Amino acid sequence: MDWDKLRIFHAVADVGSLTHAGDRLNLSQSAVSRQIRALEESLGATLFHRHARGLILTEQGELLHDATSAMSKRLETASARIKDSEEEVFGELRVTTTFGFGLLWLAPRLPKLYDKYPDLKVDLMLEERVLDLPMREADVAIRMKEPSQADLIRKRLMSVQMLLYASRDYLEKNGAPQTLDDIADHRLICQNTDSAQVSAGATLVQLLMTCNPHSTLTVNNYFGVLQGVLNNLGIGVLPDYVTQDFPDLVRILPEIGSAEVPVFLAYPEELRQSQRIAAFRDFVQEEIIAYRKSLRTQEKT
Template structure:
């Protein structure tokens, strides 16, 4: 098949209009129409239903559009990889991670990445659904479990746990729980048990709800839980990676209560091993993890020092 005709077909199918496709391709509407007719003749099929309101793909058109869309994505990837250089990191990078980790840990650190690579364009997709990396739904993923898909390069970043936190003001007004049963007089803030989340977090939620707390607030992501805790709504179940960023606002409650360990992995397709954008992002995240660990160790040491003096 003639690639020029396929390129024009893809633009028309994507725009749903001969006129809009022509504008994007800098071709007249008649030229676009001629190319589509020629392609239909060469395939002996009809690719579009023509209506007054625009064009709708036929079943055969849908099949061809799926193929051209896949080809276009691979060409875009190849083009970006070719443009990448040792000195200059630029272009689009699609990153996916969970809503909580993305909003609470990653996004606050991105200014330092952009300061280093100002021409980088990040498309950050925050959702609990696991995107298909080999099918290029995303370039890089940060996930709360080891990826099971094949042909992925993966790196364990850290291990996290879900713990109980509240503000000093809340505890001063409502008292500090000393054992699990004391939660019966408090409001628990947690992710809704039916919300997609790591199994360790869900197990901890079930354990705490079994204490029949006075009241609950269920939120569908950790960002909402954090805001509720900072607003002194109650005691919240939060990942421990937040502690460094809110050292004076979050106080751990019931130090012996926590979830099982949750591994955090960074992964990307094998075919992007040589991508400068992926390498730059991976190295940045690893540097930030190391910095986080240093602060974490310092905070632990400081807490132990205060305990010793007491």
């Protein structure tokens, strides 16, 4: 089968237009059309339905597109491995993690990674949805549970808990609850239990809601919860890793907290030799060691 025709077919299937595919490939619309017709003739099948809104894949076209998509991802992997140098770290690294961990822990530490590897290009993809690493939806993931996908290298990084925090200003004005029942006198800031989140966090929120808080503010990610707490709106349910970077936060009801949530770093087996992956993995591990040391220092003071 002609690889060039498959490349053109894949571009047309992705954009649904001969003209746009031609623009992407630097080919004329007529040249693209000829290649598609030739591919259809060689296969003895119609690959696209012509529609007023563009080109729509037929059932046979869907089958071929699945195959070319898999080929494309394999080629991307091969290209990434070829580009990896034994001495240099450069190129694009697609990192996926949750909104909370990505915004509140990882992103503030990325300047250190760029200082060390200025030619690295990080594409930070914040998703509660678990991306498919073997299918190369991302290169490396940091997730709040052990990945279940096969053919992954995984390493447990640390554990986190969802705890209760308030700002010093809020507590000076409203006082601190002494028992769980005292939540009834405060505004609770948390994720809605229907929001995508770790089950341990949702379980803690469900418990707190039984205390009938005076008022609530629900946000669909921990960054929003943090902003509410920092702006003195109430008592918030937040992951414990925020305490290092926001020393104004005060933990409330220290006996109350979620179950521990494991944090894992994972990447495909086929990227085992990637220098970009190794650089990112080592950077994250070094930052976690520094984070733990900082917490121990805070506990002593």
